[in-house]
Amino acid sequence: MSPRFVVAVFIGSLVAITCRWSGRGGTALPGLVAERIAPNFVEILTNLFVSEAILITGTNGKTTTARILSSIFEESGSLVVHNREGSNLMRGIGSALLSSIPKLWGTSRTSNGFHIKSHKAIALMEVDEAVLPYAVSALKPKAIVFTNLFRDQLDRYGEIEHITNLWCQAIDKLPSDTILVLNADDPSISELSFSHQGPVHWYGIEDPSIANSHDAPVDARWCSNCENPFLYELTISSHLGWWRCESCGRVRSQPDTCALNIRIGPEQAYFFVPEQGPVDLPFSGTYNVFNALAAISVARTFALSSEIIRAGIGKVKSAFGRQELINYQGRRLHIFLTKNPAGANEVLNFIASTTESPSIAIILNDGIADGRDVSWIWDVDYERLSGIVQRCWASGNRASDMALRFHYAEWPNPEATIPQVGKLLDQISEDTLPDEEIYLLSTYTALLELYSELKRRGVTNTSWWSKS
Numbered sequence: 001m002s003p004r005f006v007v008a009v010f011i012g013s014l015v016a017i018t019c020r021w022s023g024r025g026g027t028a029l030p031g032l033v034a035e036r037i038a039p040n041f042v043e044i045l046t047n048l049f050v051s052e053a054i055l056i057t058g059t060n061g062k063t064t065t066a067r068i069l070s071s072i073f074e075e076s077g078s079l080v081v082h083n084r085e086g087s088n089l090m091r092g093i094g095s096a097l098l099s100s101i102p103k104l105w106g107t108s109r110t111s112n113g114f115h116i117k118s119h120k121a122i123a124l125m126e127v128d129e130a131v132l133p134y135a136v137s138a139l140k141p142k143a144i145v146f147t148n149l150f151r152d153q154l155d156r157y158g159e160i161e162h163i164t165n166l167w168c169q170a171i172d173k174l175p176s177d178t179i180l181v182l183n184a185d186d187p188s189i190s191e192l193s194f195s196h197q198g199p200v201h202w203y204g205i206e207d208p209s210i211a212n213s214h215d216a217p218v219d220a221r222w223c224s225n226c227e228n229p230f231l232y233e234l235t236i237s238s239h240l241g242w243w244r245c246e247s248c249g250r251v252r253s254q255p256d257t258c259a260l261n262i263r264i265g266p267e268q269a270y271f272f273v274p275e276q277g278p279v280d281l282p283f284s285g286t287y288n289v290f291n292a293l294a295a296i297s298v299a300r301t302f303a304l305s306s307e308i309i310r311a312g313i314g315k316v317k318s319a320f321g322r323q324e325l326i327n328y329q330g331r332r333l334h335i336f337l338t339k340n341p342a343g344a345n346e347v348l349n350f351i352a353s354t355t356e357s358p359s360i361a362i363i364l365n366d367g368i369a370d371g372r373d374v375s376w377i378w379d380v381d382y383e384r385l386s387g388i389v390q391r392c393w394a395s396g397n398r399a400s401d402m403a404l405r406f407h408y409a410e411w412p413n414p415e416a417t418i419p420q421v422g423k424l425l426d427q428i429s430e431d432t433l434p435d436e437e438i439y440l441l442s443t444y445t446a447l448l449e450l451y452s453e454l455k456r457r458g459v460t461n462t463s464w465w466s467k468s
């Protein structure tokens with residue numbers, strides 16, 4: 001153990017403790033500081049404290065998949081280290097490991113005096129798409145989940161092909177016993193299997209009734225083998241579905257873990273998984289069926305029983321902001337984080353399938369964490385709800401861009417176009433009656449503002465600040 005590593009862990013832990021004391025838990029700062037002192041500290045901590053590492057990457061669904069999986073592993077009695085506060089860069093992974101040291105390593109008193117005990121944990125890490133190669137070399141994962149690949153924050157990364165190439169290079173360096181858990185319904189994810197010599201576990205949706213008959217803008221994909229466009233027997237959402245390449249014969253793999261008989265309720269989803277049984281998911285949306293399938297797949301590859309999987313899923317709570325119901329002055333605010341076209345389309349589909357004439361507020365910010373370029377709203381299928389929306393509000397520092405988008409989607413004129421989130425809440429109270437339902441779609445930094453505004457107004461029934 002190098003002195004540099006010891007200093008890095010010592011200083012990093014001090015920073016973690018200070019952050020917690022000052023109420024700023026969950027920041028990536030401890031990892032950032034430790035990384036500056038000893039760039040390889042994540043690798044050394046992993047060797048010391050991690051029995052198996054599981055990485056979860058992809059555009060959407062990382063957090064929810066990790067939440068479900070964490071709950072299942074906890075149910076099995078495993079110690080789990082998870083970067084659950086949402087920082088999925090190396091510094092966030094490092095911070096999660098640093099803050100779990102006290103739980104993994106301590107002294108206990110026996111009749112023979114004190115002795116040091118150390119436990120090994122399962123490291124369950126959400127990994128930013130571009131960070132995967134670094135995470136693979138530091139954590140040497142036993143399994144990697146690839147959820148999906150959508151167009152997201154192009155100003156940060158460039159093309160889909162760039163990410164696919166990064167991933168293939170990372171997969172190339174994996175030991176041959178690493179298991180890839182792949183979404184069979186996403187052709188861009190499926191093609192990763194050609195870069196891997198080891199085992200692949202496929203998951204996907206086998207229920208044709210949830211096919212999206214609406215002509216949503218498909219984020220078109222071409223076969224990397226012969227460069228012809230994929231054909232779809234059925235589309236589920238955007239480019240996800242039952243795909244095949246007519247020219248070279250590449251085709252969606254039959255899933256090892258699949259969902260049948262899917263029913264999407266307003267706050268739950270139910271489906272059946274062969275050899276697992278019925279699944280009663282405590283949150284809604286087709287995208288969450290995919291997330292649950294990904295988590296069940298990993299649990300199965302770790303040979304966890306169907307009883308443990310069922311109990312773990314039953315105890316999981318919705319991830320921060322992904323979908324939350326808040327009572328605000330008697331109004332029911334359904335809050336969703338939307339940060340890219342695919343995620344926003346899923347939410348709009350969900351609203352269309354559960355509500356006849358919804359009231360919708362959208363808060364659009366262009367902070368660094370949101371992606372500075374807001375042109376992605378033009379790829380969202382807001383037209384899906386034209387003629388249905390009862391009333392709408394535009395907010396955030398790009399409120400007027402949002403109002404313009406409403407106009408082109410033929411939504412009603414907004415009740416208000418107001419940048420300040422606080423004023424939006426006032427306006428919603430003025431325009432609606434108690435018991436009304438309002439869908440509130442927000443980008444990341446706006447969601448933080450919204451929650452702090454709600455907290456200032458004494459609304460404290462949300463998981464964001466009741467969380468430790």
Ligand SMILES: [Zn+2]
Pocket residue numbers: 223224225226227228245246247248249250
């Ligand atoms: Zn082809």
